[in-house]
Amino acid sequence: MKLTSRYPLVVAGTILLAVVLLTALAGPWLYPYNPWEYAGKPLERPSLTHPLGTNDVGQDLLSELIFGTRTSVGIGFAVGLISILISLVLSLSSVLKGGMWDFAIMRLVDAWLTIPPLLLILLIVAFVPPRVSVLILALSLFSWAGGTRILRARGLEIRQEPYVEAALAMGASAPHLARRHFLPGLYHLIILSFLIQTRRAILMESSLAFLGLADPQHKSWGVMIQYGMKFMALGDYWLWWLLPPALALGLTLVSLALIGFGLETRFEPTLRS
Amino acid sequence: MSRVLGYVFVLLFIVGLNFALPRLLPGDPLTALVGEQDLIISPAYRQELRERYGLDQPLWRQLVEYAGRLSHGDLGYSVYYQAPVAKVMGPALLWTALLCGTSFLLSTCLGTWLGVELAVQRRRSWTAAAVGGCLVLESLPGFLLGMALLLIFSLKLGWFPFFGALEVVSQVTRPAALGLGILWHLILPASTLMLAEAPGVALLVRASLLKVLAAPFVLAARARGLTEARIKYRYQARNALLPLITRLGLRFGMLWAMALPVEVVFAYPGAGQLLYQALLKRDYPLIQGLLLVSILTVLAGNALADWGYRWADPRVRSRA
Numbered sequence: 001m002k003l004t005s006r007y008p009l010v011v012a013g014t015i016l017l018a019v020v021l022l023t024a025l026a027g028p029w030l031y032p033y034n035p036w037e038y039a040g041k042p043l044e045r046p047s048l049t050h051p052l053g054t055n056d057v058g059q060d061l062l063s064e065l066i067f068g069t070r071t072s073v074g075i076g077f078a079v080g081l082i083s084i085l086i087s088l089v090l091s092l093s094s095v096l097k098g099g100m101w102d103f104a105i106m107r108l109v110d111a112w113l114t115i116p117p118l119l120l121i122l123l124i125v126a127f128v129p130p131r132v133s134v135l136i137l138a139l140s141l142f143s144w145a146g147g148t149r150i151l152r153a154r155g156l157e158i159r160q161e162p163y164v165e166a167a168l169a170m171g172a173s174a175p176h177l178a179r180r181h182f183l184p185g186l187y188h189l190i191i192l193s194f195l196i197q198t199r200r201a202i203l204m205e206s207s208l209a210f211l212g213l214a215d216p217q218h219k220s221w222g223v224m225i226q227y228g229m230k231f232m233a234l235g236d237y238w239l240w241w242l243l244p245p246a247l248a249l250g251l252t253l254v255s256l257a258l259i260g261f262g263l264e265t266r267f268e269p270t271l272r273s
Numbered sequence: 274m275s276r277v278l279g280y281v282f283v284l285l286f287i288v289g290l291n292f293a294l295p296r297l298l299p300g301d302p303l304t305a306l307v308g309e310q311d312l313i314i315s316p317a318y319r320q321e322l323r324e325r326y327g328l329d330q331p332l333w334r335q336l337v338e339y340a341g342r343l344s345h346g347d348l349g350y351s352v353y354y355q356a357p358v359a360k361v362m363g364p365a366l367l368w369t370a371l372l373c374g375t376s377f378l379l380s381t382c383l384g385t386w387l388g389v390e391l392a393v394q395r396r397r398s399w400t401a402a403a404v405g406g407c408l409v410l411e412s413l414p415g416f417l418l419g420m421a422l423l424l425i426f427s428l429k430l431g432w433f434p435f436f437g438a439l440e441v442v443s444q445v446t447r448p449a450a451l452g453l454g455i456l457w458h459l460i461l462p463a464s465t466l467m468l469a470e471a472p473g474v475a476l477l478v479r480a481s482l483l484k485v486l487a488a489p490f491v492l493a494a495r496a497r498g499l500t501e502a503r504i505k506y507r508y509q510a511r512n513a514l515l516p517l518i519t520r521l522g523l524r525f526g527m528l529w530a531m532a533l534p535v536e537v538v539f540a541y542p543g544a545g546q547l548l549y550q551a552l553l554k555r556d557y558p559l560i561q562g563l564l565l566v567s568i569l570t571v572l573a574g575n576a577l578a579d580w581g582y583r584w585a586d587p588r589v590r591s592r593a
Contacts, residue, residue, distance in 0.1 A: 111279035111286075113523065114575045115568070116530040120290070123564045126552055127294040203414045207534050210416050211549060229420065229538070238424060246417050250409075257412035 007266065013258030020252050024069040033060040035067040035219055046240050053240045064219050065244050071220035073252065075136055075205045080198030082140040084190060087147030092178045094148075095155035106152070109145045117142035118204055125213045132215045135208070139201045147193035151186055158185045188267050195260040199253055206249055221245040280572050287568050291561045292339050348565065349558035353551070358562035362544065366566065369536070369543035373528050375459060376466035381521065384471040388478025389510050392486060404479070407472035416534035419465040423538060426461060462539045466532060470524065477520055481513035514585050522578020526571030 046053045053061050094102040121138045128134050158164060164181050172180075208214050209222025210229075228242035330338070342349075348358040387407075391400050410418070426432050485491065486509065494504050533545030540546065544563055551559040 107279055107282075111283045114279070114283055114526065114572060115287075116526040116571055118530040118533065119564055119567055119571075120287070122533075122548070122552070123290065123294065123560070126557070126560050199412060203412075206414055207416060210414075210534055211537060211552070213552065225417075225420075232420070232424060242420070242424075246420070250413050250417060253412040253414070254409050257408050261408055 007262050009258045010262035010266075013255040013262065016251055016255035017259065020069060020073060020248070020255070023066060024073045027066050027070050033063045035059060035063040053237075061224075061241060061244070064224055065221070065248060068219050068221045068224055068245060069248065071132070071215075071218045072202055072205060072222070072249065075132065075139070075220075076198045076202035078136045079139040079143055079201035080194045082136065083143035083197045083201075084147055084194045086140070086144040087151055087193065088186075088190065090144070091148045091151035091155055092182055094152055095159055095182070096174045096177065102152075105148070109149050112142070112145035113149070115142065117200075118207060121204065121208065122211075122213065125208065130208070130213055130215050132218055135205060135215065139204060143197045143201060147197060150189055150193055154186055154189055155182055158182055188263065192260055192263060192267075195256050195263075199256040199260070202249070202256075203253060221249045225249070280576060283572060284569075287565065288340070288343065291565060292336060343565075348562035351551075351556055351559040351562075353554045353556040353559065358558050361559060362547065362563060362566060365542060365544045365547040365563075368541065369529070369532055369545060371455075372459065372462055372466070372536070372541065372543055373525075373532050376463045376470060377521075377525060377528055379463065380467045380470035380474060383467065384474025385478050385510065385513075385517070387471065387475040388513065389482060389505055391475060391479040392482035392509075393505060395483070395486075404476070407476050410468055411472040411476065413469070414534070415465060415469045415531045416538050418468050419462065419535045419538040422461050422465055422468075458541075462532075462535055462541050465535050465538075466528060469531060470528060473524070474517070474520070477516055478510065478513040481516055482509050485509055485512045515582065518578055518581045518585055522575045522581075525574035525578070529567055529571055529574075 090105055094105040117139070120142060124138045125134070128138075158181065161181075164177065167177060167181060205214065205220065206222035206225070209220050210226045212226055214220055214223055222245075224245040225242060228238065228245065231237045232242060346359060348362075350356070351358050351361045354361045387403070391403055391407075394400050491504060491508060494508050499508075532543065533548060535541075536543045536545035537549050544567060548560065548563045550556075551563065
């Protein structure tokens, strides 16, 4: 109860996210039909057998929605995880090694941040068939730079601490320093940039899918929206075809943003109003 | 100096990617150069094509020739439109520049104003709701916002046209009607981008301002009897200027990229729509040309922001 009143945004976001994650994990037991099965007549309206109706070839839309959770959220979390690992390795090595290595890494980060990721990923998936693994790799390739910069800045501060100097004087090895002294001081930033990168990855994956450039073997929310859009002008079909995936996507992104914003306010008291 | 090096590096990386991707592809790079429909051709003709595109040369010769053609502004030949890529892109780039420019200006102004108000009136209850609204808007993808606006304002209410950038019939009438038609078609896509952009700016300005609300220089300004508006914008908001410029430089590129799905939603005839069509038709030279020009634009925006940063920050100016 105390937690709720102190961090309302974080709690609300976490609950929302938990629902989405549970749906993703329990997906196979939840969806009533195989999302590729021609389960009904084309363009059925919502009924008891098909709670969200069917699409233009008769596949069940609710099953598509639940299955899409796995693809969208799965890609997002994979990219978040890979990019935070890259950021962590690069930033810690640049803090601990310093010198030319640090200079080179930071120039690379500066340059990387100027590239709009969506454009380059478009270029890549235009040539390489967009399997899920290709998407994850391409998205990770353009998501590590921001985190690296933030983690390095904090790492440099930690480096000045007396306890790090003491450990250095006693001849601590780099892996030991990283694990014992740097990681504990970086936890909150790691969580924050993981949240940010996950959110961006989900957003970009949905944009790519909306443009018809996602893996055709894995239905996702973006793919549903892409097809639903074609029937937007047709009666109320958007109500059960377009709105549910749009809401699911929107709520997931908003929940990630809420958790991030809430934690940021917690970590930086000047932002509290 | 190292900044310039960074831009050169990015440019080289992208030109290199543009050069390498079609050649790394499993299969024939001819596919990427002439399109898929021309693949059912006789071996003799195929050999002739290879020679014409220099694909029988060693890789480094190809790279030199590619760079040479780029330096002349020759971006290749669009397979689908049967015209030079530069010519096909021209009008589309102008439309996108209009769309992005309008929403960039509007979102900067609106975002700054909102951010200042959110910080100054932080004790009012409406600001909490507004901050929440900003968070939600900022985290939604542009195409979702665009589809919502499209659905409500043009399909249901019928206030705005739902595709294109021009009145089809008005091409023959007076320029005033033409201009009005362009404006009319611009409103929905531009407000979509503005709604997606302004909240981020507002939150940034708010955060920068919250740090200096009670700073001594604000008290001094108030003691001298300056007007509230002057204190707000000339003194407090000045603090948000530097992070804002940095962000705007980056955001300009993001805006350009975000315009792509939005243009597809509204069937706006800009560069994003053209790129989308090129992707559907596998028109590889056009895809490469468009992306190269887009990224050049983005880099130019960043360089401009760098220059603006130098201009706005007296500390950096005096050091240089």
